[in-house]
Amino acid sequence: MNDKNIMESHMGTTAIKISARDVQVYYGDNHAIKDVSIDIEDKTVTAFIGPSGCGKSTFLRCLNRMNDTIDICKVTGSIRIDDEDIYDRRVDPVQLRAKVGMVFQKPNPFPKSIYDNVAYGPRIHGLAQNKADLDEIVERALRRGAIWNEVKDRLQSPGTGLSGGQQQRLCIARAVATEPEVLLMDEPCSALDPIATAQVEELIDELRQSFSVVIVTHSMQQAARVSQKTAFFHLGNMVEYGETGQIFTTPQDPRTESYITGRIG
Amino acid sequence: MSTTSLLVIAILILATLGYFLASKRAISTAGGDRRKLHSLPVYYGSNAAMFTAIPALGVLLIWLLAQPMLVERNILSTIPDKLIPEGSSIGLVMSDVRRVADGLEVVVNTGTLSQNETLKLDTEQTDIRALLAGVGAAVGSDVQPEVLEAAQNYRAQTKMGQLWMVLIIVPLALIGFALSVLAAKPTFRARNTVERGILALLVLAASLAILTTIGIVFSMLFESINFFKLHPWTDFFFGGSWAPNFRGDSDLSILPLLWGTIYISIIALIVAVPVGLFAAIYLSEYASPRVRAFAKPLLEILAGIPTIVYGLFALLTVGPALVRVFGRGEEGLLGLEWMSGATAVLTAGLVMGIMLIPFVSSLSDDIINAVPQSLRDGSLGLGATPSETIRQVVLPAALPGIVGAVLLAASRAIGETMIVVLGAGAIAKFSANPLEAMTTITTRIVSQLTGDTDFASPETLVAFALGLTLFVLTLGLNVIALYIVRKYREQYD
Ligand SMILES: Nc1ncnc2c1ncn2[C@@H]1O[C@H](COP(=O)(O)OP(=O)(O)O)[C@@H](O)[C@H]1O
Numbered sequence: 169m170n171d172k173n174i175m176e177s178h179m180g181t182t183a184i185k186i187s188a189r190d191v192q193v194y195y196g197d198n199h200a201i202k203d204v205s206i207d208i209e210d211k212t213v214t215a216f217i218g219p220s221g222c223g224k225s226t227f228l229r230c231l232n233r234m235n236d237t238i239d240i241c242k243v244t245g246s247i248r249i250d251d252e253d254i255y256d257r258r259v260d261p262v263q264l265r266a267k268v269g270m271v272f273q274k275p276n277p278f279p280k281s282i283y284d285n286v287a288y289g290p291r292i293h294g295l296a297q298n299k300a301d302l303d304e305i306v307e308r309a310l311r312r313g314a315i316w317n318e319v320k321d322r323l324q325s326p327g328t329g330l331s332g333g334q335q336q337r338l339c340i341a342r343a344v345a346t347e348p349e350v351l352l353m354d355e356p357c358s359a360l361d362p363i364a365t366a367q368v369e370e371l372i373d374e375l376r377q378s379f380s381v382v383i384v385t386h387s388m389q390q391a392a393r394v395s396q397k398t399a400f401f402h403l404g405n406m407v408e409y410g411e412t413g414q415i416f417t418t419p420q421d422p423r424t425e426s427y428i429t430g431r432i433g
Numbered sequence: 434m435s436t437t438s439l440l441v442i443a444i445l446i447l448a449t450l451g452y453f454l455a456s457k458r459a460i461s462t463a464g465g466d467r468r469k470l471h472s473l474p475v476y477y478g479s480n481a482a483m484f485t486a487i488p489a490l491g492v493l494l495i496w497l498l499a500q501p502m503l504v505e506r507n508i509l510s511t512i513p514d515k516l517i518p519e520g521s522s523i524g525l526v527m528s529d530v531r532r533v534a535d536g537l538e539v540v541v542n543t544g545t546l547s548q549n550e551t552l553k554l555d556t557e558q559t560d561i562r563a564l565l566a567g568v569g570a571a572v573g574s575d576v577q578p579e580v581l582e583a584a585q586n587y588r589a590q591t592k593m594g595q596l597w598m599v600l601i602i603v604p605l606a607l608i609g610f611a612l613s614v615l616a617a618k619p620t621f622r623a624r625n626t627v628e629r630g631i632l633a634l635l636v637l638a639a640s641l642a643i644l645t646t647i648g649i650v651f652s653m654l655f656e657s658i659n660f661f662k663l664h665p666w667t668d669f670f671f672g673g674s675w676a677p678n679f680r681g682d683s684d685l686s687i688l689p690l691l692w693g694t695i696y697i698s699i700i701a702l703i704v705a706v707p708v709g710l711f712a713a714i715y716l717s718e719y720a721s722p723r724v725r726a727f728a729k730p731l732l733e734i735l736a737g738i739p740t741i742v743y744g745l746f747a748l749l750t751v752g753p754a755l756v757r758v759f760g761r762g763e764e765g766l767l768g769l770e771w772m773s774g775a776t777a778v779l780t781a782g783l784v785m786g787i788m789l790i791p792f793v794s795s796l797s798d799d800i801i802n803a804v805p806q807s808l809r810d811g812s813l814g815l816g817a818t819p820s821e822t823i824r825q826v827v828l829p830a831a832l833p834g835i836v837g838a839v840l841l842a843a844s845r846a847i848g849e850t851m852i853v854v855l856g857a858g859a860i861a862k863f864s865a866n867p868l869e870a871m872t873t874i875t876t877r878i879v880s881q882l883t884g885d886t887d888f889a890s891p892e893t894l895v896a897f898a899l900g901l902t903l904f905v906l907t908l909g910l911n912v913i914a915l916y917i918v919r920k921y922r923e924q925y926d
């Protein structure tokens with residue numbers, strides 16, 4: 169139980185936001201996540217790395233119950249956010265997703281105006297008293313998405329007309345607009361060019377001030393650049409979890425080491 | 434057996450012969466070594482069969498189509514104007530000529546008279562009408578000498594044409610046969626020629642559908658032009674009433690029919706669009722895979738029910754049920770006297786709507802499924818419920834496609850015939866009351882063309898003008914719909 173020890177050695181200093189214990193995920197007969205336990209800290213960027221197909225996205229989607237939308241997916245174990253079991257029968261997954269926002273691999277702006285894209289969440293959850301209020305929420309979200317200056321003059325033009333990098337920042341702004349407490353990002357830069365990637369990474373670092381950010385990434389450089397904590401997944405197991413610097417310099421598990429040095433994945 | 438069928442059989446026999454001879458000859462010219470041949474022996478055989486049969490059969494086909502037209506034109510020019518009775522047309526006289534000519538042919542074939550005897554017939558001495566009736570060929574009135582003469586001419590020219598046909602086609606087949614058998618030598622690339630022949634066959638098949646459509650349009654166009662020569666177009670397009678009268682002087686305006694058509698179609702769409710759309714939303718967004726696997730084919734089976742069955746349903750079930758609700762006075766459910774007969778706009782509209790439900794739902798289902806899952810995930814990930822997601826993200830994204838589907842449904846509704854024939858009634862009028870019987874363009878086309886029809890009167894020809902208008906209308910709707918649907922598809926590729 170090597171990973172448990174590492175995990176415990178880093179607990180304590182900051183508040184724990186998400187705490188998962190013995191999580192198993194099955195897609196029909198496919199056991200996609202095996203026995204994963206992890207504590208994710210508040211106001212921290214946590215990176216999930218690992219070879220593709222190892223279950224990073226699956227585990228990420230457990231954290232806002234997006235897996236509920238897949239019929240054959242079954243999740244067991246406990247996941248607590250702020251000490252509340254999110255798989256408890258009393259928890260409404262729809263409410264949960266307002267609290268745990270998500271940004272996807274491919275930018276997916278709705279075929280609506282930029283303004284309506286950002287206002288979508290606040291409107292659904294009734295966050296604005298009136299139009300002026302909503303305008304302010306939209307502006308603040310777009311500023312936090314680091315895209316305000318680029319779109320402030322064309323808020324009414326369609327979100328789908330932006331460039332890929334702008335679309336992704338719009339999607340981040342859209343997620344931020346609902347005032348979530350946790351932001352999940354599934355390979356948010358994989359469809360972006362290096363400049364757009366740099367912009368989004370900078371943005372992630374800023375978002376850390378207000379949220380707990382969990383980011384899945386292919387790129388170990390990206391994990392090293394943006395995250396404070398890193399978890400390495402392999403074949404459905406979480407092999408190793410710890411300070412990013414320590415994972416990259418002195419990995420404890422041979423599998424982590426082979427992955428980082430490029431021998432698996 | 435007729436000359437034509439004998440000719441076809443002869444050509445086919447020759448082609449078969451060519452097949453065997455050519456493949457034999459190919460092998461023997463190669464000294465019995467098949468490896469020296471450019472192509473397999475079957476190709477030499479097929480090549481010979483192809484060159485023997487296809488040119489000959491092609492010319493035969495064209496000949497068979499062209500000859501009657503040419504002969505008829507020749508005869509027409511010889512018929513004097515005085516032969517055409519008042520209120521009739523040259524077409525009617527011509528059909529008499531044809532009937533007499535065909536009848537005389539039967540007379541010869543049955544052995545009643547010899548070929549020479551028929552040529553010497555005279556209206557003064559023989560009662561031609563009785564003679565023809567004797568062999569089962571009915572002629573409308575007594576045969577006038579000019580008609581008999583024209584008929585004799587007709588027969589002579591037809592005979593002559595057939596003789597020439599044989600004289601041209603038989604050598605053609607023989608030349609093809611000889612050339613292709615002689616060509617069966619090792620160096621000849623029979624495989625490539627056959628390949629080209631197959632290509633030509635496929636191209637022909639592909640163009641056939643298009644050519645037929647063009648042919649249909651043109652035949653409708655010509656008949657419509659004939660109609661507009663006999664009837665003022667202003668009355669057709671702008672008149673206010675539909676009152677065909679086979680003694681002439683009819684009101685033939687499309688407007689009351691168009692009104693009925695549109696009214697019924699609108700009711701049908703009011704039924705079909707919401708129900709079909711909701712069914713599609715349920716199936717694509719909510720239903721479990723098991724329900725979907727079961728319900729979707731079931732809905733699509735509904736689309737395969739013949740419309741006449743829906744028509745019976747309208748006539749026997751829906752119509753009487755509506756009468757029970759809205760009619761019958763004190764005995765009715767609501768005690769109303771609004772509806773007297775089972776045939777009504779509402780009856781036809783409701784049933785047509787039911788018919789269109791699977792059509793709309795199946796198209797909308799495809800379109801909703803084409804909306805990328807990532808948009809749904811995005812919306813759900815922001816804490817929207819499934820129905821909020823559908824209303825605010827999926828449907829707006831799918832809207833252009835759904836509009837296209839609705840237009841396609843509308844064009845089907847406008848062209849639908851059996852349900853309105855049985856369910857809508859036959860009275861052409863402008864009325865907003867859905868409980869009254871009304872009639873549509875398609876039902877009037879049916880009624881103008883059934884029974885004893887005379888293709889020279891405007892009352893019959895109007896059917897073609899109606900058909901053409903309907904064609905243009907539905908074609909326009911389809912073009913717009915397909916344009917919208919396609920444009921929408923591109924958006925997500
Ligand atoms: N919707 C799904 N249905 C069935 N199996 C799935 C689904 N999504 C993922 N899986 C399976 O779960 C495993 C983990 O996938 P995923 O979480 O997407 O990996 P990663 O994001 O690390 O590349 C894979 O074996 C994949 O085939």
Ligand SMILES: [Mg+2]
Binds near residue numbers: 224225226354
């Ligand atoms: Mg993934």
